[in-house]
Amino acid sequence: MTAEMLLPVLAAAVQAGTPIFYATVGEILMERAGILNLGVEGAMLLGALAGFWMSMATGSPWLGLAAAAGAGAAACLLHGVVCTYALANQVVSGLALTILATGLANFLGTPYVGLAAPGFDPMPIPGLREIPVLGPVLFSQDVLVYFSYALPVAATVGLSRTRWGLRLRAAGESPTACRAAGLSVARLRLGACLVGGMLIGVGGAYLSLAFTHLWTNGVTAGRGWIAVALVIFAFWRPGRAMVGAYLFGGVMAFQLRLQAAGTAVPSSLLLMLPYVLTIVVLAVSSRWGRFFGAPAALGINPEPSE
Amino acid sequence: MAFVVRKRREPLPWWGSCLVFLGAVAVALAVGGALLSFQGKPAWRGMGILLGSPVGSVWALEDCVLKAIPLFLCALGVGLSFRMAVWNIGAEGQFALGAVGATGVALTWGATLPAWVLLPLMAIAAMVAGGLWAMIAAALRVWCGANETIVTLMLNYIGILVLEFLVFGPWKDPASFGFPMTAEFAPAALVPALPGTRIHWGVVLCLVVGVLLSWVLRASRAGFEIAVCGQNPAAARYARIPYAAWVAVVLVAGGALAGLAGFLEVSAALGRLQPSIMTGYGYTAIVVAWLSGLRSGSVAVVALFLAALRVGLESLQLDLQVPAAFGTMVEGTMLLMVLVGGFWTRYQIVRRQA
Numbered sequence: 242m243t244a245e246m247l248l249p250v251l252a253a254a255v256q257a258g259t260p261i262f263y264a265t266v267g268e269i270l271m272e273r274a275g276i277l278n279l280g281v282e283g284a285m286l287l288g289a290l291a292g293f294w295m296s297m298a299t300g301s302p303w304l305g306l307a308a309a310a311g312a313g314a315a316a317c318l319l320h321g322v323v324c325t326y327a328l329a330n331q332v333v334s335g336l337a338l339t340i341l342a343t344g345l346a347n348f349l350g351t352p353y354v355g356l357a358a359p360g361f362d363p364m365p366i367p368g369l370r371e372i373p374v375l376g377p378v379l380f381s382q383d384v385l386v387y388f389s390y391a392l393p394v395a396a397t398v399g400l401s402r403t404r405w406g407l408r409l410r411a412a413g414e415s416p417t418a419c420r421a422a423g424l425s426v427a428r429l430r431l432g433a434c435l436v437g438g439m440l441i442g443v444g445g446a447y448l449s450l451a452f453t454h455l456w457t458n459g460v461t462a463g464r465g466w467i468a469v470a471l472v473i474f475a476f477w478r479p480g481r482a483m484v485g486a487y488l489f490g491g492v493m494a495f496q497l498r499l500q501a502a503g504t505a506v507p508s509s510l511l512l513m514l515p516y517v518l519t520i521v522v523l524a525v526s527s528r529w530g531r532f533f534g535a536p537a538a539l540g541i542n543p544e545p546s547e
Numbered sequence: 548m549a550f551v552v553r554k555r556r557e558p559l560p561w562w563g564s565c566l567v568f569l570g571a572v573a574v575a576l577a578v579g580g581a582l583l584s585f586q587g588k589p590a591w592r593g594m595g596i597l598l599g600s601p602v603g604s605v606w607a608l609e610d611c612v613l614k615a616i617p618l619f620l621c622a623l624g625v626g627l628s629f630r631m632a633v634w635n636i637g638a639e640g641q642f643a644l645g646a647v648g649a650t651g652v653a654l655t656w657g658a659t660l661p662a663w664v665l666l667p668l669m670a671i672a673a674m675v676a677g678g679l680w681a682m683i684a685a686a687l688r689v690w691c692g693a694n695e696t697i698v699t700l701m702l703n704y705i706g707i708l709v710l711e712f713l714v715f716g717p718w719k720d721p722a723s724f725g726f727p728m729t730a731e732f733a734p735a736a737l738v739p740a741l742p743g744t745r746i747h748w749g750v751v752l753c754l755v756v757g758v759l760l761s762w763v764l765r766a767s768r769a770g771f772e773i774a775v776c777g778q779n780p781a782a783a784r785y786a787r788i789p790y791a792a793w794v795a796v797v798l799v800a801g802g803a804l805a806g807l808a809g810f811l812e813v814s815a816a817l818g819r820l821q822p823s824i825m826t827g828y829g830y831t832a833i834v835v836a837w838l839s840g841l842r843s844g845s846v847a848v849v850a851l852f853l854a855a856l857r858v859g860l861e862s863l864q865l866d867l868q869v870p871a872a873f874g875t876m877v878e879g880t881m882l883l884m885v886l887v888g889g890f891w892t893r894y895q896i897v898r899r900q901a
Contacts (some may be wrong), residue, residue: 341878
């Protein structure tokens with residue numbers, strides 16, 4: 242394969258990986274605070290619809306982006322409230338959110354299927370785009386991709402160098418100690434749901450505003466679940482999540498290109514690739530990851546204190 | 548005056564769960580109605596159709612039972628693993644593989660074997676296929692510690708694609724004018740209906756499986772060990788109960804039950820394999836399993852209720868052009884509300900003692 246053929250695939254890999262990347266970082270924030278959110282798929286889809294709808298109604302993709310962040314945050318906050326205040330099983334609540342939100346998004350979205358909305362187009366960065374290889378792959382993308390480059394640094398610094406980040410992690414590692422220090426576990430966890438949910442919603446909006454400018458029901462197609470798996474692959478670290486997301490983006494882009502090239506392999510087999518890869522990646526990283534454990538209180542609701 | 552949340556000494560008995568269930572249904576329907584009127588559709592009429600049409604005719608009642616059969620079997624399987632806090636959400640894919648397994652047998656031996664050999668063979672093939680599909684998740688969970696929730700969900704996507712690959716490719720009926728479907732099954736490969744009704748013998752199978760499973764869970768050593776593993780894995784290991792083995796068993800058994808549902812659906816309801824067989828029974832089964840509080844008897848009642856909602860939804864789709872996703876939304880709301888209501892059955896809010 243020559244460089245001229247490889248570069249577009251790599252660029253497409255970054256693009257296809259970006260929505261998964263946003264969602265993975267959002268999920269990492271929530272899980273670091275102790276909230277296991279299996280509702281990513283639903284929250285992402287709701288974000289995708291809200292972003293599309295707002296952009297179509299106002300003509301501004303930026304307002305669409307804000308709406309998507311709001312919708313994602315609202316969905317994840319709902320899950321957060323059900324877990325922290327109603328002390329519900331986090332696994333089942335997350336599943337309920339996915340069922341509810343996919344149903345809601347596909348119900349509300351049905352009238353818009355096939356319609357287009359203004360979105361984000363590629364904006365190559367002058368100067369940087371001239372760099373060989375990196376220019377076309379990393380710096381000829383749309384603005385949401387450029388934002389995402391800042392995410393690993395921002396999230397890592399936020400989690401390990403700021404007061405809020407340290408407290409948030411305390412809520413995920415030891416809610417009892419957190420409470421003993423006079424902090425509100427519920428408030429910290431809901432804060433993580435708010436910020437994480439916004440990122441997850443933006444990940445969804447990437448699909449309906451940048452990846453395509455169209456609405457399709459079920460546009461997320463399992464990307465939210467891939468994000469949940471990638472959190473484990475990333476050992477709950479935002480930087481590693483970037484690698485994983487681009488890996489998946491690569492497989493998706495490759496698979497689309499093969500289909501477009503009219504290969505003899507049936508499309509149903511090609512479509513399996515990302516899902517099979519998820520299972521493989523999950524199995525391998527779970528085996529290694531026993532040494533880089535999950536947050537100690539992940540999925541556990543502290544009992545109310547007297 | 549200050550209030551505190553306190554754990555009840557005993558969770559509320561069955562009537563508490565019943566009230567929570569009814570409340571959740573009421574909230575879900577209210578949300579559904581509000582959304583209908585938001586889209587400019589008559590909400591009250593819609594709710595009337597949704598609740599009225601499933602009980603409006605014998606035909607519709609039969610439909611409810613027919614749809615409850617796969618829901619019941621899948622929910623038994625899903626609920627079995629939920630008891631152990633093993634989150635098998637792969638009934639959808641296991642159902643697909645079950646249908647594929649049964650179809651393989653039907654297409655190979657449909658013309659040569661008599662029904663009394665062929666049908667059990669199809670059932671076994673479906674259970675083996677569904678069970679093996681779940682075994683992938685079981686093996687990865689036991690050997691690698693891979694999260695079974697994500698693996699079973701990914702296997703749903705893959706299982707449906709396997710089914711599509713077969714009906715678009717090797718199994719496609721040459722006489723189907725390009726439609727993705729297999730040839731019609733031979734008469735010997737069709738599960739017959741009970742005399743005088745449209746309901747097939749699968750309902751009897753459900754009864755047998757349900758009674759057997761609730762006996763195993765309630766009165767056998769296996770049931771006891773599963774219960775211990777579910778409530779306290781550390782104690783189970785201490786008592787030398789093979790925790791990992793039971794994880795594998797509940798996953799594979801759940802897969803076999805969902806596979807059985809796939810067999811009944813392809814053989815009794817459709818008579819051929821086609822992609823339209825996948826209508827999300829496996830996902831609704833999760834809702835059924837949790838709403839029923841994991842009790843086998845209640846599973847039947849809740850499965851019938853959610854089947855009735857599906858029947859009502861079909862009328863709603865026809866009469867008011869409401870998209871099918873409406874049903875998913877209502878189911879999700881119900882599940883979420885049952886979770887919220889579960890708080891009240893386990894905790895109470897009391898005035899702080901001065």
